[in-house]
Amino acid sequence: MAKKITGNNQYLKELNKAAVLDLIRQKKTLSRKELADLTGLSPTACGSITRELIKDGFLYETGQGESTGGRKPVMLELKPNSYYAVGFDIGMNELKMVIADITASILLQRNFEYSPGISAEKVIALIRDKFFETIDSEKLSTDKFIGCGLSIPGILDRNTNKIIIAPNLSWNEVDLGTEVSEALGMPAFIENEAMCSAICEHWIGKCSNIENFICINIESGIGAGIFIGDSIYRGYTGSAGEIGHLIVRENGRPCGCGNRGCLETYASIRHMLEDINERIRKGYSSDAIKPGTGALTWSQAVDAAYNGDELCNEVLRKGAVYIGYAVAFLVNTLNPEAIVLGKCFTDYAPLVMDTLVETVNEKSLKYPVSKVRMLTSEFGMNSSALGAAMIPIRKIFGK
Amino acid sequence: MAKKITGNNQYLKELNKAAVLDLIRQKKTLSRKELADLTGLSPTACGSITRELIKDGFLYETGQGESTGGRKPVMLELKPNSYYAVGFDIGMNELKMVIADITASILLQRNFEYSPGISAEKVIALIRDKFFETIDSEKLSTDKFIGCGLSIPGILDRNTNKIIIAPNLSWNEVDLGTEVSEALGMPAFIENEAMCSAICEHWIGKCSNIENFICINIESGIGAGIFIGDSIYRGYTGSAGEIGHLIVRENGRPCGCGNRGCLETYASIRHMLEDINERIRKGYSSDAIKPGTGALTWSQAVDAAYNGDELCNEVLRKGAVYIGYAVAFLVNTLNPEAIVLGKCFTDYAPLVMDTLVETVNEKSLKYPVSKVRMLTSEFGMNSSALGAAMIPIRKIFGK
Numbered sequence: 001m002a003k004k005i006t007g008n009n010q011y012l013k014e015l016n017k018a019a020v021l022d023l024i025r026q027k028k029t030l031s032r033k034e035l036a037d038l039t040g041l042s043p044t045a046c047g048s049i050t051r052e053l054i055k056d057g058f059l060y061e062t063g064q065g066e067s068t069g070g071r072k073p074v075m076l077e078l079k080p081n082s083y084y085a086v087g088f089d090i091g092m093n094e095l096k097m098v099i100a101d102i103t104a105s106i107l108l109q110r111n112f113e114y115s116p117g118i119s120a121e122k123v124i125a126l127i128r129d130k131f132f133e134t135i136d137s138e139k140l141s142t143d144k145f146i147g148c149g150l151s152i153p154g155i156l157d158r159n160t161n162k163i164i165i166a167p168n169l170s171w172n173e174v175d176l177g178t179e180v181s182e183a184l185g186m187p188a189f190i191e192n193e194a195m196c197s198a199i200c201e202h203w204i205g206k207c208s209n210i211e212n213f214i215c216i217n218i219e220s221g222i223g224a225g226i227f228i229g230d231s232i233y234r235g236y237t238g239s240a241g242e243i244g245h246l247i248v249r250e251n252g253r254p255c256g257c258g259n260r261g262c263l264e265t266y267a268s269i270r271h272m273l274e275d276i277n278e279r280i281r282k283g284y285s286s287d288a289i290k291p292g293t294g295a296l297t298w299s300q301a302v303d304a305a306y307n308g309d310e311l312c313n314e315v316l317r318k319g320a321v322y323i324g325y326a327v328a329f330l331v332n333t334l335n336p337e338a339i340v341l342g343k344c345f346t347d348y349a350p351l352v353m354d355t356l357v358e359t360v361n362e363k364s365l366k367y368p369v370s371k372v373r374m375l376t377s378e379f380g381m382n383s384s385a386l387g388a389a390m391i392p393i394r395k396i397f398g399k
Numbered sequence: 400m401a402k403k404i405t406g407n408n409q410y411l412k413e414l415n416k417a418a419v420l421d422l423i424r425q426k427k428t429l430s431r432k433e434l435a436d437l438t439g440l441s442p443t444a445c446g447s448i449t450r451e452l453i454k455d456g457f458l459y460e461t462g463q464g465e466s467t468g469g470r471k472p473v474m475l476e477l478k479p480n481s482y483y484a485v486g487f488d489i490g491m492n493e494l495k496m497v498i499a500d501i502t503a504s505i506l507l508q509r510n511f512e513y514s515p516g517i518s519a520e521k522v523i524a525l526i527r528d529k530f531f532e533t534i535d536s537e538k539l540s541t542d543k544f545i546g547c548g549l550s551i552p553g554i555l556d557r558n559t560n561k562i563i564i565a566p567n568l569s570w571n572e573v574d575l576g577t578e579v580s581e582a583l584g585m586p587a588f589i590e591n592e593a594m595c596s597a598i599c600e601h602w603i604g605k606c607s608n609i610e611n612f613i614c615i616n617i618e619s620g621i622g623a624g625i626f627i628g629d630s631i632y633r634g635y636t637g638s639a640g641e642i643g644h645l646i647v648r649e650n651g652r653p654c655g656c657g658n659r660g661c662l663e664t665y666a667s668i669r670h671m672l673e674d675i676n677e678r679i680r681k682g683y684s685s686d687a688i689k690p691g692t693g694a695l696t697w698s699q700a701v702d703a704a705y706n707g708d709e710l711c712n713e714v715l716r717k718g719a720v721y722i723g724y725a726v727a728f729l730v731n732t733l734n735p736e737a738i739v740l741g742k743c744f745t746d747y748a749p750l751v752m753d754t755l756v757e758t759v760n761e762k763s764l765k766y767p768v769s770k771v772r773m774l775t776s777e778f779g780m781n782s783s784a785l786g787a788a789m790i791p792i793r794k795i796f797g798k
Contacts, residue, residue: 155766164766212635224732228627235734236611239767242731247724247762249649259762325646329728332641333623335634363646363658367554367563368638 013049016041018398020049021058024076025103025397031065031073050076057082058102058396078103083396084144086184087389088127089151089193089382092116092168092220095126096385097134102146102393104204109382110134120174128183147187147392150176151196151384153221158238161190167256168220189391193217193384194241195232197377198225200387201340203394206375213338214330215377216243217384218323218345220270222263226334231399244268246329248322263326267319269298269344275315276301284311302347313351320352324359331364331372342377343384349376412448415440417797419448420457423475424502424796430464430472449475456481457501457795477502482795483543485583486788487526488550488592488781491515491567491619494525495784496533501545501792503603508781509533519573527582546586546791549575550595550783552620557637560589566655567619588790592616592783593640594631596776597624599786600739602793605774612737613729614776615642616783617722617744619669621662625733630798643667645728647721662725666718668697668743674714675700683710701746712750719751723758730763730771741776742783748775 016039023038024030030038036046053059060079064072080103089096093116099107112130114122135142154166163174181188191199198215201207207215211230217223222244226233234240244264245257252261253271265271277295285291288309296304305312327339341349341356357374364372377383415438422437423429429437435445452458459478463471479502488495492515498506511529513521534541553565562573580587590598597614600606606614606626614624621643625632633639643663644656651660652670664670676694684690687708695703704711726738740748740755756773763771776782 155764226732228632229630231628233627233733235767236736237734237767237770239764239770240732240734242734242764242767243728245731245762245764246728248646250647257764329642329645330732332644333625333639333729333732334632335636335639335641337635363644365554365638365641365644365656368634368636368641371636371638 015398016045017049017053018396020046021053021078022397022399024059025078029062029065029075029077031075033073035076080105081107082144083146084140085146085149085389085392086131087149087151087196087385087387087391088180089196089385089388090123090169091153095123095130096382097127097130098382098385098389099134099138099140100386100389100393102396104390104393106386106389108134108138109385117170120169120171120176120179124176124179124183127180131184142185145184145186146396147189148180148184149196149388149391150180150188150190151193151388152176152190153193153219153223155239155242156190156192158234163190164239187392191388191391192223192225192238192241194223195225195234196385196387196391197342197379197383198227198387199232199390199394200379200383201342201377202227203390204386205340205377205379205383207338207340210337212334212336213340214334214336215383216323216327216339216341216345217343218267218269218319218341219343220268222268222323222326224330228334243326243330246326248325263322266322272315272319273298273301276312279311286310288312298344299347305348305351316348316352317355320356321359324356325363327356327360327374328363328369331360331368335368336372338373338375340375340377342379343381346377346380414797415444416448416452417795419445420452420477421796421798423458424477428461428464428474428476430474432472434475479504480506481543482545483539484545484548484788484791485530486548486550486595486784486786486790487579488595488784488787489522489568490552494522494529495781496526496529497781497784497788498533498537498539499785499788499792501795503789503792505785505788507533507537508784516569519568519570519575519578523575523578523582526579530583541584544583544585545795546588547579547583548595548787548790549579549587549589550592550787551575551589552592552618552622554638554641555589555591557633562589563638586791590787590790591622591624591637591640593622594624594633595784595786595790596741596778596782597626597786598631598789598793599778599782600741600776601626602789603785604739604776604778604782606737606739609736611733611735612739613733613735614782615722615726615738615740615744616742617666617668617718617740618742619667621667621722621725623729627733642725642729645725647724662721665721671714671718672697672700675711678710685709687711697743698746704747704750715747715751716754719755720758723755724762726755726759726773727762727768730759730767734767735771737772737774739774739776741778742780745776745779 036043059076061074062077065075083102087098095112097110153168155164157164177188177190194217201215207213215225224241224243245262247261248263249261253265255262255265286309288304288307301312435442458475460473461476464474482501486497494511496509552567554563556563576587576589593616600614606612610629623640623642644661646660647662648660652664654661654664685708687703687706700711
């Protein structure tokens with residue numbers, strides 16, 4: 001709107017600063033002349049903005065670029081290790097911490113285990129303790145931190161910025177952002193876990209040049225983070241992406257949501273593992289699963305599948321078929337450029353990707369499915385913590 | 400981006416003109432002072448823009464508003480009957496035409512029947528003949544037309560602006576926009592039929608203040624038009640909204656798309672009518688459907704349902720249940736503010752709305768479903784033609 005353009009110079013300057021930073025981020029290195037050409041800003045305005053950004057430690061001058069005639073230009077780049085962000089992924093039995101600088105380079109990654117059922121208060125204390133321990137030992141100063149991102153396995157309300165419900169944590173109505181912000185002394189932003197993974201894919205992963213994509217996380221639940229028009233899509237009140245309750249079988253298995261036949265009951269790792277262990281309890285054995293083997297863990301089941309066990313492969317493939325149903329509906333409905341599957345899915349992707357792609361091709365309309373790229377995340381279980389750390393970083397680039 | 404703000408005054412002026420027009424559209428009537436306050440434009444800039452808009456016939460001065468102290472201000476409104484747009488909905492056996500002015504007031508509406516299987520060439524000739532006949536008899540001049548919108552029951556490619564496939568018309572790869580534009584001598588825009596209905600709901604219907612909503616059309620097929628962030632959502636290549644092929648029954652009925660158990664095979668009016676007539680053929684009768692009655696038409700079947708016929712009610716209700724499954728997935732995945740159901744659905748909405756809402760409540764997650772409004776369109780079969788006419792109109796308001 002015109003108001004922003006003519007009425008508020010400070011706002012405009014901040015917008016232009018973010019635009020300058022984002023251009024340098026995308027192009028990696030730019031001269032002041034190239035910046036002025038690309039932004040349409042006057043050389044004076046460009047000079048003033050870059051001077052401030054250098055002074056504040058966001059940019060630095062780095063050697064000289066190619067000359068296009070006269071003097072070789074000085075090049076500008078994002079300054080590494082000047083400002084940091086911290087991201088936390090709050091899982092059912094583990095807190096993952098990531099510290100990254102504004103170039104999105106990962107400084108460190110740590111995991112801290114806890115027992116399921118942990119209270120929000122204890123998680124906040126753990127975040128505070130582990131954060132300050134870590135920056136002390138790394139000799140980082142808090143005033144170098146631009147903010148904190150928090151990945152939550154649950155539904156958030158964008159208006160109140162609270163956690164509405166996080167079933168796997170048994171948390172309701174928690175104002176985690178405010179409390180962590182106070183504990184760490186920096187801005188803190190909460191975000192749904194699958195959306196954090198989508199942010200990770202968009203900022204540093206396979207979807208960095210993709211405007212419309214869906215990131216699907218397979219874990220004990222199944223959720224999606226959606227990007228539309230190069231922006232996070234959260235929906236009317238912030239709960240978009242809950243794809244795990246698509247009914248894939250009428251009158252199918254009972255689900256925790258109260259319905260029957262939900263995608264999660266066939267394709268989440270919790271339910272797939274239950275299926276496998278139930279058959280083992282009933283006496284199933286194979287070359288990979290010897291008689292008398294007790295209940296398998298997830299990684300044992302995946303290993304058995306890689307070792308050719310039929311049951312484990314069958315269950316994983318059946319899960320992939322049902323994920324294919326959901327993906328097909330998403331392809332038909334949203335016509336995305338890419339679908340990226342991650343978290344536990346990366347553990348067994350090589351075993352089921354053919355089945356999944358075949359199902360998606362078969363169950364989607366020909367035109368949209370011919371346009372979509374099916375991808376596997378390269379970040380495995382770390383995508384949400386990485387994405388959480390990127391939330392404050394994105395903000396300085398105006399995203 | 401900064402470029403637009405500082406580098407291109409003509410572009411900026413057009414943006415400001417559109418913003419001024421859109422504000423007046425939304426507020427119905429505004430003084431120059433109110434406009435300057437709301438836009439942040441200087442009184443001089445505001446005066447210059449409104450002067451041009453009055454000269455060009457988009458605005459007019461209308462009496463005097465409430466004084467807030469000094470002289471009573473002159474008020475500005477959109478000028479009715481100054482510029483028009485024409486919309487065509489190309490159906491399987493009928494062309495619907497709508498002419499509206501820039502205030503979105505409908506000047507006339509006409510329907511022209513034809514036989515199924517009509518060629519694109521014949522439809523273009525019909526559009527040309529009927530348009531010129533009509534404006535001659537209405538004494539309208541073509542230079543008062545800002546453009547034409549075309550509603551197409553098929554998949555479009557936004558890059559080539561062509562129809563990829565329109566199954567019910569048996570058209571492939573038709574460049575209808577270009578050809579109609581040449582035939583009528585004005586810009587012509589093609590748009591998917593369900594998206595045209597969504598545009599209608601957003602511009603003049605129940606969703607005019609709703610940023611995120613989904614408009615679902617039930618006809619011989621089932622499709623959706625999606626608005627996200629107050630804008631049309633088309634997806635990566637323009638085919639978003641094809642919800643009719645959600646698999647609601649594994650290994651269910653065969654569908655024209657090659658799959659089995661698609662939503663359309665249970666809930667489209669074509670299939671519901673087939674179900675009813677098959678039972679009648681097998682001897683079904685009731686108080687509303689006497690023995691010996693032949694195959695029913697759609698409107699006879701709906702009448703029978705209103706007259707209490709059990710079979711017709713059962714089939715319509717079953718269709719509504721399956722639509723409920725699709726709506727529930729859309730609610731979980733996109734967390735929209737509203738779902739509006741239209742086209743043939745308006746014929747029987749009073750009979751099934753309870754069943755539909757009950758299913759959606761049952762099959763969705765509690766939080767997003769508590770936020771969604773379930774609506775029925777007020778435009779019936781006319782929503783696509785009306786929406787098509789709104790496409791060129793929206794453009795002068797910068798949409």
